[in-house]
Amino acid sequence: MSQAFSAAEIEAFRQQTEGTQHVVHLNNAGAALPPDRVRDRVLKYLREEALYGAYELSARHAPDLQQTYQHTARFLNAEREEIALVENATIAWNLAFSSLPLQKGDVVLTTKTEYGSNFINYLKAKEEKGIEIELIPTDAEGSVDLAALEAQLRPAVRLLAITHIPTNSGLVQPAEAIGDIAERHGLWYLLDSCQSIGQLPMDVKKLKCSILTATGRKYLRGPRGTGFLYVQKKRLDQLSPPYLDQHSANWLDTDAYEIHPGAQRFENWESNKALRLGLSESIAYAMEVGMDRSWQRIQLLAQYTRTQLAEVPGIQVLDLGKQKCGIVSFRYQDHDPVRVQQYLLERGINTSVSDRPFTLIDMDQRGMRSVNRASVHYYNTEAEIDRLAEALTGLRKERS
Ligand SMILES: Cc1ncc(COP(=O)(O)O)c(C=O)c1O
Numbered sequence: 139m140s141q142a143f144s145a146a147e148i149e150a151f152r153q154q155t156e157g158t159q160h161v162v163h164l165n166n167a168g169a170a171l172p173p174d175r176v177r178d179r180v181l182k183y184l185r186e187e188a189l190y191g192a193y194e195l196s197a198r199h200a201p202d203l204q205q206t207y208q209h210t211a212r213f214l215n216a217e218r219e220e221i222a223l224v225e226n227a228t229i230a231w232n233l234a235f236s237s238l239p240l241q242k243g244d245v246v247l248t249t250k251t252e253y254g255s256n257f258i259n260y261l262k263a264k265e266e267k268g269i270e271i272e273l274i275p276t277d278a279e280g281s282v283d284l285a286a287l288e289a290q291l292r293p294a295v296r297l298l299a300i301t302h303i304p305t306n307s308g309l310v311q312p313a314e315a316i317g318d319i320a321e322r323h324g325l326w327y328l329l330d331s332c333q334s335i336g337q338l339p340m341d342v343k344k345l346k347c348s349i350l351t352a353t354g355r356k357y358l359r360g361p362r363g364t365g366f367l368y369v370q371k372k373r374l375d376q377l378s379p380p381y382l383d384q385h386s387a388n389w390l391d392t393d394a395y396e397i398h399p400g401a402q403r404f405e406n407w408e409s410n411k412a413l414r415l416g417l418s419e420s421i422a423y424a425m426e427v428g429m430d431r432s433w434q435r436i437q438l439l440a441q442y443t444r445t446q447l448a449e450v451p452g453i454q455v456l457d458l459g460k461q462k463c464g465i466v467s468f469r470y471q472d473h474d475p476v477r478v479q480q481y482l483l484e485r486g487i488n489t490s491v492s493d494r495p496f497t498l499i500d501m502d503q504r505g506m507r508s509v510n511r512a513s514v515h516y517y518n519t520e521a522e523i524d525r526l527a528e529a530l531t532g533l534r535k536e537r538s
Contacts, residue, residue: 140430142438143516151427151517162522165488167305167333167465167513169355169362172416173423180361180416187412196411203411206418210366213421214350215341219400220374222367223414227332228255230351230367233404235259235299237377238326242268244296249274249282249311251304251458251500253330260299270294273499280458280500282311288319297326303333306467306492306509307500308440309459310338317346326373332356336420337436337464339429348373354413357464357515360420361413369401379403427516435516436464442520443512446527452534456509467492467509470530475508478533485529487522489513 143151152158157171187195196203211218224230235256240246246260250273260271275286282300298320302313313329320327329347331340336358342350350368354360369377379386379397385407387397397403424432443466444455452471470478475491482489493508494501501507512526 140428140434143431143435148435148517148519152519155517158517160486162487162518162525164512164514164518164522164526165490166515166518167356167511168488168490170336170357170359170515171517172359172361172420176360176416176419176423179419180412183412183415192411199411199415202415202418206414206421209418209421209425213340213425214368215343216368217371219402220342220368220371222369222401222404223409223417224365224367224405225363225410226365227330227351227353228365230353230365230404231256231328231330232259233379234328234349234351234367234369234377235263236380237404238297238328239376239378240267240269240296243270243294245270245272245292245294246297246299247272247274247287247290247295248299249301249304250276250503251280251301251307251309251311251497252299253301253305253332254495254498256299256301256330257498277460279309279460280307281309281460282316284312284315284319287316291319291323291325295323295325297328299328299330301330301332303331303337303463303465304497304500305333306465306497306511307459308457308462308465308467310334310461310463311459312461314344314346317344320348321346333463333465336424336429338433342368342370354417354420358417358420358424359515361416363410364413364417366417367401367404369404374399374401374403377403383407432516436514437462439514439516439518439520439523440464440466443514443523443526446523447512447530450527450530450534453530456504456506464515465511465513467511469506469509470533473533475510478510478530481533482526482529485525487526487529489526 207218210221263269275283277283327347328349332353335352348370354364355362386403389395447453456467489512492511
């Protein structure tokens with residue numbers, strides 16, 4: 139196991155993140171606090187755009203803008219042409235899913251903790267294309283049951299579509315083991331890594347996913363409005379994007395065009411350059427911090443959070459899975475989750491609420507309408523978690 143961060147290192151991360159001086163930020167699964175240098179890079183670029191002209195500035199910064207692709211590819215152990223930069227994880231996911239060659243009768247296997255927006259699109263594809271959706275059974279801890287998944291396989295199964303870390307329940311799906319199965323059976327493997335990117339080390343060669351979708355603003359600590367799509371090189375030609383422009387394709391002749399050979403086929407010409415540079419900076423920062431050590435810190439702090447919250451009378455921690463992550467979900471007996479969130483906010487503690495439609499199947503199976511969510515990052519401290527537990531204890535006293 140890699141060496142844990144020292145107190146001095148954690149303090150340094152906090153000094154490099156102005157927001158940590160203002161709030162107890164436990165909403166990293168919503169959007170993490172960016173390092174100051176990410177914010178500064180975006181602001182500087184925006185200011186210069188206004189001074190020198192947007193097109194002229196982007197031409198001058200062409201090598202830096204290219205570096206965003208290189209950083210993203212290196213971060214994932216991918217190749218540059220396998221990366222498309224887009225606005226968020228939803229766009230990345232929809233571009234990929236709608237391009238898949240799925241036909242009537244094809245079966246999509248997915249999880250019970252699938253993200254709401256993804257599932258809505260499975261339903262749409264079922265309605266429009268006649269695909270079938272099947273849920274993969276879970277083991278005793280609520281993760282994908284790998285043996286049951288193998289047993290579901292048959293020629294009609296074309297796609298494994300997996301949310302790596304669900305938005306609501308603290309678990310990490312065994313993405314690499316699922317990748318082994320996908321590869322062995324030649325299946326498409328679409329991995330929603332929106333909550334896992336920046337949280338745990340991600341290597342597409344080990345994950346063996348055909349497609350991976352991600353956002354910048356969550357555990358990567360990048361700006362809002364950034365995201366990316368990875369498509370395995372050997373699969374690119376099999377994906378026909380839902381729409382094209384002069385960046386994703388070349389107009390060759392009056393009646394001829396060609397689609398870009400790389401993942402650029404999923405991009406538009408126009409994009410927010412300042413945000414892309416911010417994303418690049420956040421990935422560079424994450425690589426400097428080191429993913430192995432930050433993941434280790436996140437798991438320890440999340441475990442500490444679960445223990446502290448479980449000691450508050452009336453609180454029930456609801457996380458699933460043998461392998462847990464930085465997302466801690468809980469309910470406070472007799473307290474409306476939105477009121478709990480608001481009470482914490484008024485005391486300078488940011489958390490969030492995860493509602494039924496975000497992960498409807500899991501929520502219904504567990505009889506829940508909504509849960510509170512405290513999501514920790516490596517820059518949070520035990521003292522902040524103690525403040526959370528104290529505030530929640532105070533809420534109980536206030537009520538009684
Ligand atoms: C698991 C999961 N997938 C996808 C998304 C959508 O990401 P974005 O808002 O960047 O489009 C979220 C957002 O919270 C998520 O939690």
